[in-house]
Amino acid sequence: MDIQQVAKRANVSTATVSRVLNGFPGVRPKTVDKVQRAVADLNYVPNPNARSLRVGSTRLFGLIVSDVNNQFFPELIDAFEALASAEGIDVIFTHTNYDLKRLHRCVRRMIERSVDAIAIMTSEVEEDSLKQVHKAGIPVVLMNQRRYAAKYPSIPVEYTTGFREALDHLLSLGHRDIGFIAGPQNLNSARGRKDAFRTALRKHGLHVRSEWIAEGDMRVEGGRIAMQKLLEANPRPTAVIATNDMMAVGALQAAHAARVSVPKNLSLIGFDDIPIASLVRPSLSTIRHPRREVAARAFNCLQSALKGEIVNGGPTLHPHLVIRNSTAPPARKSRNACK
Amino acid sequence: MDIQQVAKRANVSTATVSRVLNGFPGVRPKTVDKVQRAVADLNYVPNPNARSLRVGSTRLFGLIVSDVNNQFFPELIDAFEALASAEGIDVIFTHTNYDLKRLHRCVRRMIERSVDAIAIMTSEVEEDSLKQVHKAGIPVVLMNQRRYAAKYPSIPVEYTTGFREALDHLLSLGHRDIGFIAGPQNLNSARGRKDAFRTALRKHGLHVRSEWIAEGDMRVEGGRIAMQKLLEANPRPTAVIATNDMMAVGALQAAHAARVSVPKNLSLIGFDDIPIASLVRPSLSTIRHPRREVAARAFNCLQSALKGEIVNGGPTLHPHLVIRNSTAPPARKSRNACK
DNA sequence: ATCCTGAATGTAATCCTTTACATCGCATTG
DNA sequence: CAATGCGATGTAAAGGATTACATTCAGGAT
Numbered sequence: 247m248d249i250q251q252v253a254k255r256a257n258v259s260t261a262t263v264s265r266v267l268n269g270f271p272g273v274r275p276k277t278v279d280k281v282q283r284a285v286a287d288l289n290y291v292p293n294p295n296a297r298s299l300r301v302g303s304t305r306l307f308g309l310i311v312s313d314v315n316n317q318f319f320p321e322l323i324d325a326f327e328a329l330a331s332a333e334g335i336d337v338i339f340t341h342t343n344y345d346l347k348r349l350h351r352c353v354r355r356m357i358e359r360s361v362d363a364i365a366i367m368t369s370e371v372e373e374d375s376l377k378q379v380h381k382a383g384i385p386v387v388l389m390n391q392r393r394y395a396a397k398y399p400s401i402p403v404e405y406t407t408g409f410r411e412a413l414d415h416l417l418s419l420g421h422r423d424i425g426f427i428a429g430p431q432n433l434n435s436a437r438g439r440k441d442a443f444r445t446a447l448r449k450h451g452l453h454v455r456s457e458w459i460a461e462g463d464m465r466v467e468g469g470r471i472a473m474q475k476l477l478e479a480n481p482r483p484t485a486v487i488a489t490n491d492m493m494a495v496g497a498l499q500a501a502h503a504a505r506v507s508v509p510k511n512l513s514l515i516g517f518d519d520i521p522i523a524s525l526v527r528p529s530l531s532t533i534r535h536p537r538r539e540v541a542a543r544a545f546n547c548l549q550s551a552l553k554g555e556i557v558n559g560g561p562t563l564h565p566h567l568v569i570r571n572s573t574a575p576p577a578r579k580s581r582n583a584c585k
Numbered sequence: 586m587d588i589q590q591v592a593k594r595a596n597v598s599t600a601t602v603s604r605v606l607n608g609f610p611g612v613r614p615k616t617v618d619k620v621q622r623a624v625a626d627l628n629y630v631p632n633p634n635a636r637s638l639r640v641g642s643t644r645l646f647g648l649i650v651s652d653v654n655n656q657f658f659p660e661l662i663d664a665f666e667a668l669a670s671a672e673g674i675d676v677i678f679t680h681t682n683y684d685l686k687r688l689h690r691c692v693r694r695m696i697e698r699s700v701d702a703i704a705i706m707t708s709e710v711e712e713d714s715l716k717q718v719h720k721a722g723i724p725v726v727l728m729n730q731r732r733y734a735a736k737y738p739s740i741p742v743e744y745t746t747g748f749r750e751a752l753d754h755l756l757s758l759g760h761r762d763i764g765f766i767a768g769p770q771n772l773n774s775a776r777g778r779k780d781a782f783r784t785a786l787r788k789h790g791l792h793v794r795s796e797w798i799a800e801g802d803m804r805v806e807g808g809r810i811a812m813q814k815l816l817e818a819n820p821r822p823t824a825v826i827a828t829n830d831m832m833a834v835g836a837l838q839a840a841h842a843a844r845v846s847v848p849k850n851l852s853l854i855g856f857d858d859i860p861i862a863s864l865v866r867p868s869l870s871t872i873r874h875p876r877r878e879v880a881a882r883a884f885n886c887l888q889s890a891l892k893g894e895i896v897n898g899g900p901t902l903h904p905h906l907v908i909r910n911s912t913a914p915p916a917r918k919s920r921n922a923c924k
Numbered sequence: 925a926t927c928c929t930g931a932a933t934g935t936a937a938t939c940c941t942t943t944a945c946a947t948c949g950c951a952t953t954g
Numbered sequence: 955c956a957a958t959g960c961g962a963t964g965t966a967a968a969g970g971a972t973t974a975c976a977t978t979c980a981g982g983a984t
Contacts, residue, residue, distance in 0.1 A: 248970050259934045264972060272932065289720065291697055295643065296970035298634040299939050306677075314663050315860065320653040327679065336698055338645075338677045340666065358630055359675055381628065466864065495864055502866070521654065525805065525834055527841070527866045587940055598964045603942060613962065635940035638969050 247290055256284035267292060298360075307548065308356035308364040309339040310349065316464070316492055317520035318537065322367060322389075325541035333549070335362075342368050344433065344464065350375045357382045363548035365389060367540075369433035369464065385551035387544045387559075390435045399551065401543045401559045405442035408533035408565035409487070412515050413446050415531070415567055416485045419575045421513060425458035425483030427472045427493050436464065439489045439517065458483045462493045469496025470503075477504050484576035485513035491520045491532055498526055498572070509574035519568055528571035536563050586629055595623035606631060637699075646887065647695035647703040648678040649688065655803070655831055656859035657876065661706060661728075664880035672888070674701075681707050683772065683803065689714045696721045702887035704728060706879075708772035708803065724890035726883045726898075729774045738890065740882045740898045744781035747872035747904035748826070751854045752785050754870070754906055755824045758914045760852060764797035764822030766811045766832050775803065778828045778856065797822045801832045808835025816843050823915035824852035830859045830871055837865055837911070848913035858907055867910035875902045 249267075253260045258281060265273050266281040273281075284290075298304045307330055311319045323339060330337050338359065342348040349368060353375045356364055364379055367389040376398055379386045388400040395402065416424060426443055429436025444454055460475040462468030469488060473496065476486060488494035494516030501508050508514050508528055516523055519534035543560050551557045588606075592599045597616060604612050605620040612620075623629075637643045646669055650658045662678060669676050677698065681687040688707060692714045695703055703718055706728040715737055718725045727739040734741065755763060765782055768775025779798075786793055799814040801807030808827060812835065815825060827833035833855030840847050847853050847867055855862055858873035882899050890896045 249972095250970080260971075261935080261973075262933060265933090268972085274932065277932080291699075291721070293638070293970050294697060294699055295634045295637040296939090297972075299632065299638055299941090299970080300972045302939080304634065314659040317656070320659070324653050324680070331679070331694075336677050336694065338675050340670070340675075341663070355670075355675065358633060360630075360633055382630065466860075499864070521805075522861055522864060525838070525861060526864060588942095589940085599941075600943075600965080601963060604963090607942085611962065616962080632940050635969090636942075638940080638971090639942045641969080 247288060248293070249290075252281070252284045252288060252290050255288060256280045303362050303552075304360055305335050306359065306361045307335055307337050307545075308352075308359070308361040309337050310352050310356075310364065310366045310368060311339065311341050312344050312368040312370070313464070314341045316490070317522055318490070318492075318518045318535070319367070321520075322537045322541045325538040326365065326545055329542060329545045342370070344369060344430075346370050346372050346375075350378075353378055357384060362552060363387075365541075365544045365548060366391075367544075369429070369435040371434060385548050385557075387547045387551075387557075389540050389544050392438060393434050395559070399547050399557045399559055401540050401547070402562040403536070403540065404562045404564050405439050406445050408517065408535075408567060409439075409443045409446035410449065411567035412487055412531075412533055413450050413452075415569065415573065416487075416513060416515070417450060419485075419513065419573060421485040421576050422452070423455075423458070423481065423483045423485070423576075424452065425460070425476045425479070425486040426454075427469055427476070427486060427488040427497060428459055428461045429464050429489040429493070430461065433464070436489055443487065455483075462489070462496065464490055464492060466492050466496040466499070469493025470500045471496075473497035473500035474504070477501070477506060483512075485515070485573070487515045487517070489517055491516035491518045491523045491530060494530055494532065494572075495522060495526055498528075498530070509572050511577050513573040513576070515567075515573060517565070523568075524570065531570045531573045532568055533565045534568050535565050539563055586627060588629075588631070591620065591623045591627060591629050594627060595619045642701050642891075643699055644674050645698065645700045646674055646676050646884075647691075647698070647700040648676050649691050649695075649703065649705045649707060650678065650680050651683050651707040651709070652803070653680045655829070656861055657829070657831075657857045657874070658706070660859075661876045661880045664877040665704065665884055668881060668884045681709070683708060683769075685709050685711050685714075689717075692717055696723065702726075702891060704880075704883045704887060705730075706883075708768070708774040710773060724887050724896075726886045726890075726896075728879050728883050731777060732773050734898070738886050738896045738898055740879050740886070741901040742875070742879065743901045743903050744778050745784050747856065747874075747906060748778075748782045748785035749788065750906035751826055751870075751872055752789050752791075754908065754912065755826075755852060755854070756789060758824075758852065758912060760824040760915050761791070762794075762797070762820065762822045762824070762915075763791065764799070764815045764818070764825040765793075766808060766815070766825060766827040766836060767798055767800045768803050768828040768832070769800065772803070775828055782826060794822075801828070801835070803829055803831060805831050805835040805838070808832025809839045810835075812836035812839035813843070816840070816845060822851075824854070824912070826854045826856070828856055830855035830857045830862045830869060833869055833871065833911075834861060834865055837867075837869070848911050850916050852912040852915070854906075854912060856904070862907075863909065870909045870912045871907055872904045873907050874904050878902055 249260045253263045327337050340352045363385040371391050428440045457479045460472035462472035506512050516530045516532035519532045523530040523532045588599045592602045666676050679691045702724040710730050767779045770776050796818045799811035801811035845851050855869045855871035858871045862869040862871045
């Protein structure tokens with residue numbers, strides 16, 4: 247079932263059919279009608295491969311994320327896909343499981359699939375993969391990396407703002423001893439968040455105590471283990487901020503297991519505002535990552551790049567604190583203070 | 586950068602290059618070497634569209650789910666994609682948001698994209714969409730629908746088993762008054778689960794009281810509202826089973842808001858065993874849906890269908906109860922009993 | 925009547941790979 | 955030595971849509 251058959255049935259040439267199908271001007275209404283009828287009659291669907299072959303564009307975008315099981319991503323994927331869909335673009339997406347090698351393979355596969363553009367939202371990125379894309383002449387945008395912003399379009403998100411708000415909140419509640427659950431420091435974004443936390447802390451004139459910083463694997467389990475460590479510190483922080491909500495949830499469980507009541511004896515703040523944050527008990531105060539906005543920006547970025555426009559990520563976006571029930575003033579006489 | 590240039594550089598014909606690239610036998614090792622070197626030198630990547638055009642297969646599968654925000658799906662997607670990836674197949678995936686019209690559009694788009702096969706895991710399915718796929722000659726498999734099993738390959742999951750285990754558990758704890766949070770009855774899978782619940786209940790010789798059945802929208806919010814209704818019933822059920830975990834989580838929140846302690850004053854069982862089930866408090870007893878297995882079966886089904894084999898969904902799969910902390914014996918003197 | 929213009933449509937080259945078939949050269953055999 | 959066979963490689967058609975360029979035709983100007 248090809249365009250020729252349609253042409254024959256409509257008594258026109260293939261060129262005319264093509265013009266009608268693509269909505270080009272300069273075809274008589276009557277002819278348009280004939281063609282459309284033929285298309286409908288024959289149940290004709292154009293062959294996208296032939297089209298792509300000729301035109302050189304696939305109307306296919308690639309989206310690479312770190313971890314499908316992190317609730318952070320579905321919303322991002324959803325937003326990205328909705329925009330793409332509206333433009334008749336399909337999205338093929340894969341995840342790296344926080345693994346640099348897998349990222350490399352993902353990128354390679356997308357190049358081989360000859361996607362028109364690639365959006366990357368992973369915690370880890372390494373330049374080789376990006377170079378590969380660049381060589382292939384495919385536009386790319388990074389959603390979670392300021393590190394390569396000079397060389398590759400990136401959506402700028404200023405983590406510090408979120409941390410400052412979180413600290414303001416904790417300080418105003420009376421906290422001074424603030425711990426941090428970091429992510430693996432080989433992940434750029436985890437490192438970025440930790441740096442942002444440090445910066446914000448310093449701005450408030452507070453000190454970073456090394457025994458109040460623990461490291462987790464970005465997942466629930468890692469957060470649990472990290473919190474166990476923090477709870478052993480002496481003195482113990484009265485409030486803890488986690489690099490992401492998944493770990494914050496783990497931290498909450500660890501606190502619960504250790505019979506440390508949140509928020510009475512320990513305040514806890516997450517990062518991202520994933521759906522689960524409002525579903526655990528107590529619901530989690532957290533720094534909301536503007537991911538729908540990021541996805542939209544990224545998508546537009548890629549579209550612009552494809553049009554040959556000069557691309558920049560736009561003005562900096564800021565995460566903001568969402569206050570729920572995991573934060574409260576510190577207990578007057580904490581166990582530590584007694585000791 | 587096309588195969589001709591590679592051929593020229595390697596001093597062979599395009600046919601030979603193609604043979605090497607596709608690993609066909611009957612090429613001298615020395616020639617293979619020459620070609621591979623040329624490919625590497627030129628950084629040549631074959632054009633998949635040209636290939637697909639000629640060969641008629643895209644090595645692209647479509648995967649359609651209901652709702653990315655339901656934690657049920659990521660694991661399914663992950664499993665499916667992992668298998669596909671191992672076979673060099675890419676997956677384009679979309680979600681319907683429980684909307685039949687969107688399903689239709691999704692299917693249409695995938696046909697237009699000329700995917701090799703489509704896997705559907707949605708709560709709602711309607712025959713028009715399936716017919717469309719059938720007409721296009723594309724293999725399809727249903728992962729959540731027994732209804733069309735006669736006409737279209739489906740992976741059989743026997744919900745009743747799960748409900749029977751859940752009821753056994755509740756009965757052995759001493760419950761007799763068991764409520765149910767159903768899903769929208771226009772969703773086939775929701776209807777299927779409700780029927781399965783009824784069947785299991787009847788087998789135990791128990792009665793279905795209509796005021797102990799409420800309906801939610803498959804999401805957290807719907808579960809919350811449904812539970813509010815159930816809590817108003819008089820007498821009140823001492824245990825409630827929900828059609829999925831998302832609603833069970835909402836139900837948990839409603840119980841909490843109404844100061845009904847779970848599991849002390851109310852036992853609650855979910856369905857699916859999504860990650861959040863073990864993260865809420867109390868952690869949720871739930872019926873685990875074997876979705877990785879389902880995904881694997883579905884994928885293999887499609888592969889077989891493409892090979893022209895006769896396809897069946899394989900032996901029936903069974904969900905099983907996972908006992909956590911949301912179930913306990915009923916309170917001796919429930920408020921209802923007093924009244 | 926002739927020429928010109930512009931709108932509508934047609935013709936055929938093109939995109940790149942795969943593959944059926946043709947060819948070549950060498951070794952084996954009668 | 956000619957014939958045969960076979961392994962290795964080459965040639966060219968095919969796949970379906972787009973599009974530069976060519977053609978046709980109607981109507982207006984001269």
